[in-house]
Amino acid sequence: MPIYRIETDLLGDREVPADALWGIHTLRAMENFHISGRAVHPELVKAYGTVKLACFQTNRHLGYFPDFPKADALEQACSEMAEGLLNEHVVVDSLQGGSGTSTNMNVNEVIANRALEIAGKEKGDYASVSPLDEVNLHQSTNDTYPTALKVAAIRMIRQLEQAVLGLQEAFQEKEKEFASVVKIGRTQLQDAVLTTLGREMAAYAEAFNRDRWRLSKCEERLRVVNLGGTAIGTGLGAPRQFIFQVVDQLRMNTGIGLARAENLIDNTQNADVFVEVSGMLKACAVSVLKISNDLRLLASGPDAGLAEIILPPKQAGSSIMPGKINPVIPEAASQAALLVMGHDGVIAQASASGNLELNQLMPLIAHSLLESIELLTNACMTLRVHCILGMKANEDQCRKNVLNSTVLITVLIPVIGYEKACELVKKAKEEQITVREAILKSVLVNEQQLNELISPEAVCRLGFSE
Numbered sequence: 001m002p003i004y005r006i007e008t009d010l011l012g013d014r015e016v017p018a019d020a021l022w023g024i025h026t027l028r029a030m031e032n033f034h035i036s037g038r039a040v041h042p043e044l045v046k047a048y049g050t051v052k053l054a055c056f057q058t059n060r061h062l063g064y065f066p067d068f069p070k071a072d073a074l075e076q077a078c079s080e081m082a083e084g085l086l087n088e089h090v091v092v093d094s095l096q097g098g099s100g101t102s103t104n105m106n107v108n109e110v111i112a113n114r115a116l117e118i119a120g121k122e123k124g125d126y127a128s129v130s131p132l133d134e135v136n137l138h139q140s141t142n143d144t145y146p147t148a149l150k151v152a153a154i155r156m157i158r159q160l161e162q163a164v165l166g167l168q169e170a171f172q173e174k175e176k177e178f179a180s181v182v183k184i185g186r187t188q189l190q191d192a193v194l195t196t197l198g199r200e201m202a203a204y205a206e207a208f209n210r211d212r213w214r215l216s217k218c219e220e221r222l223r224v225v226n227l228g229g230t231a232i233g234t235g236l237g238a239p240r241q242f243i244f245q246v247v248d249q250l251r252m253n254t255g256i257g258l259a260r261a262e263n264l265i266d267n268t269q270n271a272d273v274f275v276e277v278s279g280m281l282k283a284c285a286v287s288v289l290k291i292s293n294d295l296r297l298l299a300s301g302p303d304a305g306l307a308e309i310i311l312p313p314k315q316a317g318s319s320i321m322p323g324k325i326n327p328v329i330p331e332a333a334s335q336a337a338l339l340v341m342g343h344d345g346v347i348a349q350a351s352a353s354g355n356l357e358l359n360q361l362m363p364l365i366a367h368s369l370l371e372s373i374e375l376l377t378n379a380c381m382t383l384r385v386h387c388i389l390g391m392k393a394n395e396d397q398c399r400k401n402v403l404n405s406t407v408l409i410t411v412l413i414p415v416i417g418y419e420k421a422c423e424l425v426k427k428a429k430e431e432q433i434t435v436r437e438a439i440l441k442s443v444l445v446n447e448q449q450l451n452e453l454i455s456p457e458a459v460c461r462l463g464f465s466e
Contacts, residue, residue, distance in 0.1 A: 002018050004016060004017060004018055005122075005123065005124040006124075007027075007126075008024065009024045014027055018124075019123070020089075020113075021089040021117075021123065022089055022091060023112075023124065024109075025105035026091065026105060026109055026110075030093075032096075032097070032102075033093040033097070035096070036094050036095045039091055039092070041152065041370040041371070041374075043155060044148055045086070047155070048104075048145075048148040049078055049086070049111075050082040050254060051151065052107060053075070053078035053081075054246055054247075054249040054253050055138065055139055055144070055227075056135075056137075058242055058246040060075070062239065062241055062245075069119060070119065076115070077115040081107065081110065081111060086110055086111075090103070090107060095363055095364060097360070099141060103145060105131065105141075107135075108131035108132065108136050112126065113129075116128060116129050138238035140230040142226075142232065143233075145362055146268070147226065149274075149362070149366045149370075151250075151254060151256065151258075152366075153222055154218075155256075157218050160373050160376055161215045164208050164212045164284065165208075166380070166384050167208050167380045167384045168208040170388040170389055171201045172202070172205045174391060177198070178196065178200075178393045180456045181393045182402055182455070183196065183197050183200075184398075185200075192407065194402060194407060194410070194411060194459045195460075196456055197393050197398060200294075207287045207290075207291065208287060210283075211287050214280040214283055214284070218277045219256070221276055221277055224259050224260075224261045224273075225250075225261065226268045228242065228243035228264065229243075229264035229265070229267065229268050232265060232268055232269070233264035233268035233269070234264070243260075247260040265357070271351035271359045271362070274351055274369055278347040278348070278368075278372065279344065281340055281372045281373065282340060282341055284376055285336075285340035285372075288336070289334050292331070292334045292337070293330070295309070295327065295330045302394075306401075308394055309391055311330075311390075314328050332382065333380075333387075336376065336378065337375075337376075339371075339372075343371060344372070347368050347369060350365050350368070402454060404434050405435065406428070409424055409425055411453040411458070415444070415453075416445070424439060424442055427442075
C-alpha cells in the first residue's frame with residue numbers, strides 16, 4: 001500500500017498522503033498559512049457542504065451528471081459534509097489569503113475524494129471525479145464562500161437568540177422572586193433613591209429582550225446571497241438556469257428564506273451587511289458586559305461590600321486568601337463580551353478594506369463573525385445556568401442598607417418637604433444616629449407611616465398620589 005499519491009497543480013507535482021481526503025491545493029494552503037492555529041469554523045464547513053449539495057443537485061437536475069453511480073456518490077459526499085461528518089478533513093487555517101479559495105478547494109477535494117471512496121475508486125483519481133470540473137461546477141469561491149458564511153451565521157444566530165431568550169427568562173424569574181426586596185438604588189455609584197431588587201432584575205430582562213429582538217432581525221440582513229454570481233457577480237461560467245435555480249434549491253434544503261441578490265455584483269464586492277450584523281452582536285455584548293459588572297458589584301464583599309445578592313459559589317477564589325470566592329461566571333462572560341466588541345472593530349475594518357470587485361479579507365470576517373456568535377451564545381448560556389438561576393437575594397443586607405442610609409429621608413420629601421429633610425440628615429450626622437432614628441425622634445412621621453413609605457408597594461409606585 002503506497003504511503004503517498006502524486007497530485008499535480010499549476011505549480012507542479014506534490015506527494016499527498018495516500019489516505020487523505022484532501023489534496024494538493026489543501027497541502028499548499030497548510031504549508032502557506034500558519035496564522036491562527038485554528039481550522040475553519042465547523043459550522044462554516046457544514047454550511048459549505050450545504051451550499052455544495054445545492055449546487056450539485058441543481059446541476060444534476062439540469063442534466064450535467066447523467067452517470068448515476070457517480071452522481072449518487074457525489075450527492076452522498078456533499079450530504080455527509082453538510083451533516084458535519086467530514087469536518088475533520090477540512091484542515092486549512094481559518095485565516096488565509098485568497099478570499100477563502102483555500103477553504104473552497106479543501107472542501108472540493110474532500111467531497112471529490114469521499115465520492116471516489118464511496119464509488120470504490122482510488123483517492124486522487126480526479127479523472128473519475130474532479131474537484132474543479134465537477135464538485136466546483138458553475139461556482140467560484142467568491143459566491144460559495146460568502147453564501148456559506150451567511151448560512152452558518154443564520155443558523156448560529158438562531159441558537160444565540162434562544163440563549164438570550166433563556167437569559168431574559170431567568171431574569172424575569174428573579175424579578176418575581178425578588179419583587180418584595182426593597183433596596184437602595186445607586187447613581188454614580190452613590191446612594192440614590194429606593195427601588196426593589198426585583199425591578200433591577202426586570203431592567204436586565206428588558207435589556208436582553210431588546211437584544212433578542214435585534215438578533216431576530218439579523219436573518220433579514222443575511223438572507224440575501226450572491227450564489228450563482230461566480231467570480232465577480234456576472235455569473236461568468238454558469239448557465240442562466242443554474243443561476244436562477246440554485247438559490248431556490250439552497251432555500252429548500254436549509255429551510256432558511258434565502259433570496260438571490262438583485263445586484264449580484266454589489267453582493268459580491270460589498271461586505272457591509274456583516275458590519276451591520278456585527279453591530280447587533282456588539283449591542284448584545286454591551287448588555288452582557290454591563291449586567292455582568294453590575295452583578296459583581298451587587299455581590300461584592302461579602303463582608304465589606306454591597307453584598308445585596310449572593311451568587312452561586314463555583315470555585316475557591318484564591319491561592320493565598322482562605323475562604324475567598326470570586327464572581328468567576330460574570331467575569332468570564334465579561335471577557336467574552338469584550339472579545340466580541342474587539343471582533344466588531346475587526347469586521348468593520350476588514351469590510352472597509354475590500355478592493356473593487358471583491359473583499360480579499362473575507363476569511364477574517366468569517367473568523368471574527370462566527371467566533372463572536374459562538375462566544376455570545378456560550379456566555380449567555382453559562383451566565384444563565386451557572387449564575388442567574390442560582391442567584392439569591394441577601395434580604396437582611398438590603399434592609400440594613402436601607403435603614404442606615406440617608407436615602408431613607410428622600411421618601412419623606414412629599415410629606416415634610418426638602419428643607420426639613422435636610423435638617424434631619426444634618427441632625428443624624430451631628431448626633432451620630434441613623435437617619436431612621438432621627439426621623440422617628442422628630443415625630444414628623446411615626447414608625448407605621450415610615451414603614452408604609454418604604455414598603456415594596458410604595459417604592460414601586462409610579463410617582464405619588466396627590
